[in-house]
């Protein structure tokens with residue numbers, strides 16, 4: 001069972017990159033309604049999360065570190081029902097191969113699933129009708145397999161995903177012929193009509209609904225959420241519910257400006273960049289001087305980097321830019337900062353322009369311990385595109401600095417070790 005596969009997932013650490021996964025997911029442990037969550041993700045990263053396949057779903061699920069709430073993704077209901085091929089990276093539109101029988105496809109704006117006749121022609125039917133179906137198996141010699149049990153389209157999809165790859169798609173004449181050869185009289189294929197869209201306009205047709213939710217076509221539940229207690233399956237929920245959410249894409253160096261209040265031209269919008277690119281900038285030194293101390297899991301890097309470059313550097317070589325949840329850690333970081341060559345050192349603190357709050361990039365929330373300089377932090381005047389730094393000397397207070405400034409910085413070398421999650 002696919003569900004068993006998900007149960008194996010260990011809740012816990014953030015995973016920032018993976019070479020096979022095209023999306024970088026970030027769990028944001030702040031409850032927002034869906035539209036606010038979308039603004040946050042577009043401001044700080046690329047957008048609310050899109051999922052293309054089960055591997056990405058697995059990777060997304062692993063980033064969820066709090067299971068007390070369901071979690072928004074970028075899926076939302078539109079007014080228009082559209083046909084989709086069910087396999088990843090398969091697109092259906094008016095220009096792609098079609099083999100509908102006369103009077104088809106269904107022009108009604110409602111749910112539908114496609115049946116193939118043994119002559120290769122397609123027609124729509126209610127997805128709840130129980131029929132035979134054709135599975136596709138990417139790894140088998142015989143790629144198209146007719147199953148003679150009668151199942152609803154979704155049961156059939158579930159069966160094919162569990163024992164094969166998925167329902168058979170017929171994206172061109174040659175696939176259509178191969179599929180139709182297996183059909184006795186009529187069988188489900190992996191073509192379905194639904195109204196769901198992704199926030200980032202991606203046309204991913206991957207769907208992962210919880211089984212009993214599938215039938216619920218209640219119109220006021222227009223947003224998609226991952227059900228943490230249902231092995232990552234999706235539920236449709238009301239969009240005004242406040243939930244944590246998942247963004248995808250790289251952290252932006254300079255968050256976009258608030259739509260309502262345009263900022264001065266000096267606040268530049270730099271689009272999301274990919275980490276590999278950032279690490280390859282010409283300013284990246286060949287030799288990096290660090291002051292490490294294995295006992296305290298902190299590393300001072302004696303290089304002048306922008307905030308986003310510092311994040312990249314720490315994530316590549318250690319774990320992350322340092323978070324300071326406690327006075328104990330503040331004192332340790334302060335001792336490190338004292339040895340910096342710049343007046344301030346970057347911390348893993350970032351400011352959300354959209355929502356006017358500060359957060360630690362590692363675990364999102366601002367803890368109880370804070371050491372802001374007067375007029376800085378939550379009560380200060382903040383501009384877009386600033387990040388948090390610590391004074392290298394004096395009171396070692398925290399201040400907001402433009403992210404493009406070049407400063408030394410402190411990485412932490414542990415992810416969930418005791419120091420980094422010290423009691424508040």
Ligand SMILES: *[C@@H]1O[C@H](CO)[C@@H](O)[C@H](O)[C@H]1NC(C)=O
Nearest residue numbers: 029030065066068363364365
């Ligand atoms: C997420 O937020 C909730 C509520 O604010 C909090 O209780 C929980 O500890 C947080 N979890 C993590 C992993 O930060």
Ligand SMILES: *[C@@H]1O[C@H](CO)[C@@H](O)[C@H](O)[C@H]1NC(C)=O
Nearest residue numbers: 067068069070071227228229
């Ligand atoms: C998931 O299960 C845990 C443990 O039973 C519970 O505390 C939590 O509230 C549940 N979350 C949801 C969203 O139902």
Ligand SMILES: *[C@@H]1O[C@H](CO)[C@@H](O)[C@H](O)[C@H]1NC(C)=O
Nearest residue numbers: 130131132147148149150151
């Ligand atoms: C599936 O449904 C068809 C048509 O209703 C029926 O003739 C057939 O016996 C059913 N097959 C099974 C295995 O139940």
Ligand SMILES: *[C@@H]1O[C@H](CO)[C@@H](O)[C@H](O)[C@H]1NC(C)=O
Nearest residue numbers: 089090170171172173174175
């Ligand atoms: C049909 O489409 C599949 C999937 O896109 C592709 O792998 C295959 O090469 C295509 N076959 C032909 C004959 O175009």
Ligand SMILES: *[C@@H]1O[C@H](CO)[C@@H](O)[C@H](O)[C@H]1NC(C)=O
Nearest residue numbers: 091092093096201202203204
């Ligand atoms: C969306 O589908 C079209 C084909 O219908 C394809 O050319 C395009 O690349 C897809 N867009 C994305 C973002 O995947």
Ligand SMILES: *[C@@H]1O[C@H](CO)[C@@H](O)[C@H](O)[C@H]1NC(C)=O
Nearest residue numbers: 210211212213227230233235
């Ligand atoms: C999710 O689906 C399972 C069956 O696959 C069902 O037992 C469970 O009740 C569903 N959860 C919700 C919240 O609908």
Ligand SMILES: *[C@@H]1O[C@H](CO)[C@@H](O)[C@H](O)[C@H]1NC(C)=O
Nearest residue numbers: 212213216217218219220221
């Ligand atoms: C379906 O939607 C209705 C209306 O929002 C809700 O009351 C009901 O619990 C939902 N059914 C399931 C199985 O979640």
Ligand SMILES: *[C@@H]1O[C@H](CO)[C@@H](O)[C@H](O)[C@H]1NC(C)=O
Nearest residue numbers: 032033034035036239240241
């Ligand atoms: C989300 O909250 C904002 C601000 O509180 C509000 O303007 C918006 O209408 C809400 N969106 C939904 C879908 O409830």
Ligand SMILES: *[C@@H]1O[C@H](CO)[C@@H](O)[C@H](O)[C@H]1NC(C)=O
Nearest residue numbers: 272273274275276277278280
């Ligand atoms: C990310 O960087 C790699 C390597 O430089 C490049 O091949 C890829 O196109 C980049 N992706 C994006 C979205 O910029």
Ligand SMILES: *[C@@H]1O[C@H](CO)[C@@H](O)[C@H](O)[C@H]1NC(C)=O
Nearest residue numbers: 275276277278279280281282
């Ligand atoms: C990084 O830059 C070097 C030298 O300019 C180049 O050879 C290399 O391909 C680049 N790597 C990436 C991942 O773009």
Ligand SMILES: *[C@@H]1O[C@H](CO)[C@@H](O)[C@H](O)[C@H]1NC(C)=O
Nearest residue numbers: 302303304341342343406408
């Ligand atoms: C980093 O900046 C400091 C302060 O501006 C300067 O003294 C130092 O030389 C710079 N270091 C490098 C390697 O550029």
Ligand SMILES: CC(=O)N[C@H]1CO[C@H](CO)[C@@H](O)[C@@H]1O
Nearest residue numbers: 105106107111112124125126
């Ligand atoms: C269940 C369903 O959606 N059936 C539709 C299939 O297409 C025909 C032709 O457009 C419609 O009449 C049905 O309502």
